[in-house]
Amino acid sequence: MKKLQQKSIELRDNNLGRLFQRAGRAYSVRALSLLHERGFSDVKLSHSALFANLDLEGTQITVIAERAGMTKQAMGQLANDLEAKGYINKIKDPNDKRAYIIRFTKLGEKALHAAYDIKVIIEKEFEDLLGSKNVANLQKGLRKLIESYTN
Incomplete structure (x- = not known):
């Protein structure tokens, strides 16, 4: 039983998805730490879901949520x-009065x-x-995996 438990733990901890x-x-976490060092200490890890999915010209909040896999x-x-906190503005979408556009x-x-x-530093x-x-x-390899599973 002990051997089976150990094998289960190894499989769980070392599978590719978990890695x-x-x-x-x-x-x-490393990126956030460096961002805090640069004076953006009020940014949280959860904020990256919005930042990473916001286009420079602005994006509807529903699109950002969909890209991030969130409600x-x-x-x-x-x-x-x-x-x-002053990082973004929300404005009414001129094309859809029910929606908001988010802009930096x-x-x-x-x-x-x-x-x-920071991305350059981490790389x-x-x-x-x-x-x-x-x-x-x-x-x-990562690009190939992404292309393979998203097309």
């Missing part, structure tokens, strides 16, 4: 929080530019850990 999940979270209500709460404010754009710089850290060839192969 992807844990690696993604580690990446996000419209949950995304609305994130939007309200980020609007109160100047502060939001500054946070976005900091996030771009360099990955290259230092894994080697640049392995990181390139990882990126290629």
